Amino acid sequence: FLGAGGGNDIQWCFSQVKGAVDDDVAEADIISTVEFNHSGELLATGDKGGRVVIFQQEQENKTQPHSRGEYNVYSTFQSHEPEFDYLKSLEIEEKINKIRWLPQKNAAQFLLSTNDKTIKLWKISERDKRPEGYNLKEEDGRYRDPTTVTTLRVPVFRPMDLMVEASPRRIFANAHTYHINSISINSDYETYLSADDLRINLWHLEITDRSFNIVDIKPANMEELTEVITAAEFHPNSCSTFVYSSSKGTIRLCDMRASALCDRHSKLFEEPEDPSNRSFFSEIISSISDVKFSHSGRYMMTRDYLSVKIWDLNMENRPVETYQVHEYLRSKLCSLYENDCIFDKFECCWNGSDRQVGFLPLCTSDYSLIVMTGSYNNFFRMFDRNTKRDITLEASRENNKPRTVLKPRKVCASGKRKKDEISVDSLDFNKKILHTAWHPKENIIAVATTNNLYIFQDKMN
Amino acid sequence: MLGKGGKRKFDEHEDGLEGKVVSPTDGPSKVSYTLQRQTIFNISLMKLYNHRPLTEPSLQKTVLINNMLRRIQEELKQEGSLRPMFVAASQPADPLSDSFHEAQPAFSHLASPPLLPTDFVSTMPLESCLTPASLLEDDTFCTSLAVQHDGPTKPPPPALQPVKDSFSSALDEIEELCPAPTSAEAVAAESAADDSKAQPSESNIHKPEGLPESRTAESKLMDPLPGNFEITASTGFLTDLTLDDILFADIDTSMYDFDPCTSATGAASKMAPVSADELLKTLAPYSSQPVTPNQPFKMDLTELDHIMEVLVGS
Numbered sequence: 092f093l094g095a096g097g098g099n100d101i102q103w104c105f106s107q108v109k110g111a112v113d114d115d116v117a118e119a120d121i122i123s124t125v126e127f128n129h130s131g132e133l134l135a136t137g138d139k140g141g142r143v144v145i146f147q148q149e150q151e152n153k154t155q156p157h158s159r160g161e162y163n164v165y166s167t168f169q170s171h172e173p174e175f176d177y178l179k180s181l182e183i184e185e186k187i188n189k190i191r192w193l194p195q196k197n198a199a200q201f202l203l204s205t206n207d208k209t210i211k212l213w214k215i216s217e218r219d220k221r222p223e224g225y226n227l228k229e230e231d232g233r234y235r236d237p238t239t240v241t242t243l244r245v246p247v248f249r250p251m252d253l254m255v256e257a258s259p260r261r262i263f264a265n266a267h268t269y270h271i272n273s274i275s276i277n278s279d280y281e282t283y284l285s286a287d288d289l290r291i292n293l294w295h296l297e298i299t300d301r302s303f304n305i306v307d308i309k310p311a312n313m314e315e316l317t318e319v320i321t322a323a324e325f326h327p328n329s330c331s332t333f334v335y336s337s338s339k340g341t342i343r344l345c346d347m348r349a350s351a352l353c354d355r356h357s358k359l360f361e362e363p364e365d366p367s368n369r370s371f372f373s374e375i376i377s378s379i380s381d382v383k384f385s386h387s388g389r390y391m392m393t394r395d396y397l398s399v400k401i402w403d404l405n406m407e408n409r410p411v412e413t414y415q416v417h418e419y420l421r422s423k424l425c426s427l428y429e430n431d432c433i434f435d436k437f438e439c440c441w442n443g444s445d446r447q448v449g450f451l452p453l454c455t456s457d458y459s460l461i462v463m464t465g466s467y468n469n470f471f472r473m474f475d476r477n478t479k480r481d482i483t484l485e486a487s488r489e490n491n492k493p494r495t496v497l498k499p500r501k502v503c504a505s506g507k508r509k510k511d512e513i514s515v516d517s518l519d520f521n522k523k524i525l526h527t528a529w530h531p532k533e534n535i536i537a538v539a540t541t542n543n544l545y546i547f548q549d550k551m552n
Numbered sequence: 553m554l555g556k557g558g559k560r561k562f563d564e565h566e567d568g569l570e571g572k573v574v575s576p577t578d579g580p581s582k583v584s585y586t587l588q589r590q591t592i593f594n595i596s597l598m599k600l601y602n603h604r605p606l607t608e609p610s611l612q613k614t615v616l617i618n619n620m621l622r623r624i625q626e627e628l629k630q631e632g633s634l635r636p637m638f639v640a641a642s643q644p645a646d647p648l649s650d651s652f653h654e655a656q657p658a659f660s661h662l663a664s665p666p667l668l669p670t671d672f673v674s675t676m677p678l679e680s681c682l683t684p685a686s687l688l689e690d691d692t693f694c695t696s697l698a699v700q701h702d703g704p705t706k707p708p709p710p711a712l713q714p715v716k717d718s719f720s721s722a723l724d725e726i727e728e729l730c731p732a733p734t735s736a737e738a739v740a741a742e743s744a745a746d747d748s749k750a751q752p753s754e755s756n757i758h759k760p761e762g763l764p765e766s767r768t769a770e771s772k773l774m775d776p777l778p779g780n781f782e783i784t785a786s787t788g789f790l791t792d793l794t795l796d797d798i799l800f801a802d803i804d805t806s807m808y809d810f811d812p813c814t815s816a817t818g819a820a821s822k823m824a825p826v827s828a829d830e831l832l833k834t835l836a837p838y839s840s841q842p843v844t845p846n847q848p849f850k851m852d853l854t855e856l857d858h859i860m861e862v863l864v865g866s
Contacts, residue, residue: 431613
C-alpha cells in the first residue's frame with residue numbers, strides 16, 4: 092500500500108460518484124477540468140458543454156464523526172457558450188479548459204473559468220433572505236392599487252430557501268489568437284496569467300480591456316513553428332516568477348522583473364534524451380501536458396505522456412525524480428499515435444498541503460509528498476516520494492461500496508498474466524482519466540472519468 | 553524461443569514497427585525500419601487532413617505531426633545524399649540512426665530562432681514597456697517588425713546547407729529531365745536504391761562542401777509539408793506546394809481498411825494488438841522489391857534508374 096511514512100499508509104475508499112450512469116456518454120457531459128477551492132469546501136467541475144458544476148461539502152455530521160462530509164451540488168451555471176469566429180469560419184468551443192479559484196475574501200466565492208478564447212470571473216454568492224412587506228408591491232411583484240394602501244410598514248428580511256447565484260463579474264476577451272491552455276492566479280491575488288499555444292498574457296483581475304503580453308514564441312514566419320507552449324503557472328510565493336512548459340519537453344522559468352517581455356528565460360529545465368529509448372515518437376511523448384509547483388515552490392512536477400517528473404528549481408539539467416505512469420505503453424506508441432491517444436493531455440496533482448498527510452517531509456515546510464495522475468482504463472496512479480512505493484487504483488462503479496478499501500490494480504505488460512492482472516491489450520483507451528484533484532487539507536480526492544466524478548477518501552479508523 | 557523461421561522474422565518486425573529504432577545493419581530489420589518510417593509518414597499525412605473541419609485543429613498536435621513529417625523527410629533526404637557512397641552491408645555503424653540523429657540537431661537549429669527572437673525584440677522598445685496583448689492580434693505588426701532588422705532572423709543553418717546542396721543539384725537535373733514531381737521521384741529514388749547500404753564516414757566527408765546553392769529545388773522539399781499554420785477559411789494546410797499534389801494524388805490506404813484503430817474519427821476503444829503485425833503482413837510483399845508502396849512512385853522507376861546512374865557518375 093501507498094504510505095507517507097510513519098506507518099500511516101493511506102487506504103483509499105470509495106465515497107461518492109456523480110454523473111450519469113449509462114454508458115452512452117453525451118459529449119457535452121465530458122468533464123474537462125476539476126478543481127477544489129482553497130478551503131476544500133467547494134469542488135468545481137467544468138465540462139465540454141461549457142457548464143460549471145460546483146459541489147459543496149456538508150458540514151461534518153456530529154452523529155457520524157468518522158465520515159467526512161459528502162459533496163452535494165451547490166451551484167450549476169452555464170459559463171461559456173459556443174461562439175463562431177466569422178473571420179476564420181470556425182467554431183469556438185465552449186468547453187471549459189480550466190477553472191481556478193480565488194482565495195475567499197468575503198462571503199462570496201470567486202473563480203476564473205476559461206474556454207479556448209475567453210476568461211470569465213464568476214461570483215458565486217448565497218442568498219438566504221429576502222425582503223418582504225413592501226408598501227407598494229405585492230409579494231409577487233405586482234403593484235398594489237394605491238387606494239388600498241392605508242398603513243405604512245417597514246419591509247423586513249425574512250429567511251428563504253437557500254439560493255446560490257452565479258454571476259459573471261468580468262469577461263476577459265479578445266487577447267488570445269490561439270487556444271488558451273492555462274490560467275494561473277498570482278500570489279499577489281491581483282493579477283493572473285493566461286497562456287495559449289504561443290503567448291502568455293498578464294491580466295489584472297479588475298481590468299478587462301487590457302492585458303500585457305509577457306511571453307511570445309510566435310516566429311515571424313509561421314512555417315518555422317516547431318514548438319508550442321503547453322502549460323504555465325505562477326510560482327506559489329514569488330509573484331514575479333512563473334514557468335511555462337513546451338511541446339518539446341522543456342520548462343522555462345521566467346522572472347518578470349528581468350524585462351517586460353520574458354522571451355529570455357531565467358532557467359531552462361530539460362532532461363537530455365535517453366538514447367536507448369529513442370524512437371520516432373520521442374518528441375511527442377516528451378511533450379509536457381501539465382506543470383504544477385509544489386506547495387513551497389521549491390519543486391515542480393511535470394507530466395509527459397509516459398511519466399511524471401519532479402524537478403528541483405535549483406537544478407536545470409535533469410529532474411530529481413521520475414515516476415513511470417504506464418511504461419508498458421512504450422511498445423504501443425505507433426498504435427497510440429494512430430488513434431490519437433498519444434496526444435491525450437494528462438494532468439497531475441500534489442497531495443494537500445496540510446501536514447496531516449505525512450510526517451516526513453523531504454524538505455521542511457514542503458509537504459508535497461504524493462503525486463497523483465491518471466491513466467487509461469479508468470486507472471489512476473499515486474507515487475509516494477518518501478517510500479518510493481506506488482499504487483494503481485480504478486475509478487469504476489463496480490465493486491464500490493462506501494468505506495470499502497479500493498483494491499490495487501496491476502497491468503501485465505507481457506508474458507503470463509497473473510490472476511487479477513489486466514493485460515495491456517485489454518485496456519480500454521476510451522476510458523481515460525485526465526483530470527484529478529486533491530483536497531487542500533484532507534485526504535479526499537476527486538477523480539474524473541469521461542463523464543463521471545468520483546470522490547474517494549481515506550479510511551478513517 | 554525456437555520457432556519457424558517465418559515466425560521469428562515476424563516477431564522481429566513487430567518489435568521493429570512499434571516505436572524503437574531498429575538497427576538497420578541486417579537486411580530484414582532495415583527494411584522494417586523503412587516500412588515503419590513510411591507507415592508513420594503516411595499516418596501523419598492522413599492526420600493532417602482528417603481533423604474536424606468545424607473547429608480549429610489543435611496547434612500543438614499539428615506542430616508535433618509536422619515535426620514528425622519533417623524529421624522523416626530530412627532522413628529520406630539524407631539517405632538520398634548518401635546514396636552515391638553506398639557499399640555492401642558490413643558496416644558496424646548505424647547509418648540510418650545516424651541520419652536520424654543528424655536530423656534532430658538540424659531542426660533544433662531551425663527551431664531556436666523562433667524561441668529567442670532577440671533581434672525581434674531589440675529593434676523595438678519592448679524591453680522597456682509591456683506589449684498590450686491587443687497589438688498581438690495584428691499579424692502585420694509582427695511581420696513589419698521582422699522586415700525592419702538587418703540581421704538575419706533565420707540564418708540558413710550551415711549544417712543543413714551542404715546536405716541539401718548535392719541533393720538539390722541532383723534535383724535540378726531531375727527537374728530538367730522531367731518537369732513534373734521532382735521531389736516524389738527523389739523520394740522514390742531513395743527508396744528504390746534502399747537495398748544498398750550507406751557508409752557513414754564517407755557521408756560525413758561528403759557533407760561539408762558548402763556551396764551556396766539556390767533554394768529553388770531544395771525549397772520544394774524543405775518547405776514544410778503543411779505550408780501554413782495560420783488557419784484560413786479552408787483547412788489551412790498544404791496550400792501551394794508541389795509535394796502535396798504528388799503525395800495526395802493516390803495514397804494507398806489499403807493497409808488501413810482492416811484495422812479498427814485507423815478509423816478517421818479517432819480513438820478506437822481497444823487497440824488491436826495485431827495492428828502492427830497486420831500492417832507488416834500487407835507490406836511484406838513489397839519488401840522484396842524497392843520499398844515504394846505508393847502508386848505514383850512506381851511509374852518512373854526506369855527513369856529513376858537512369859537518373860541514379862547520372863548521379864553516381866557525376
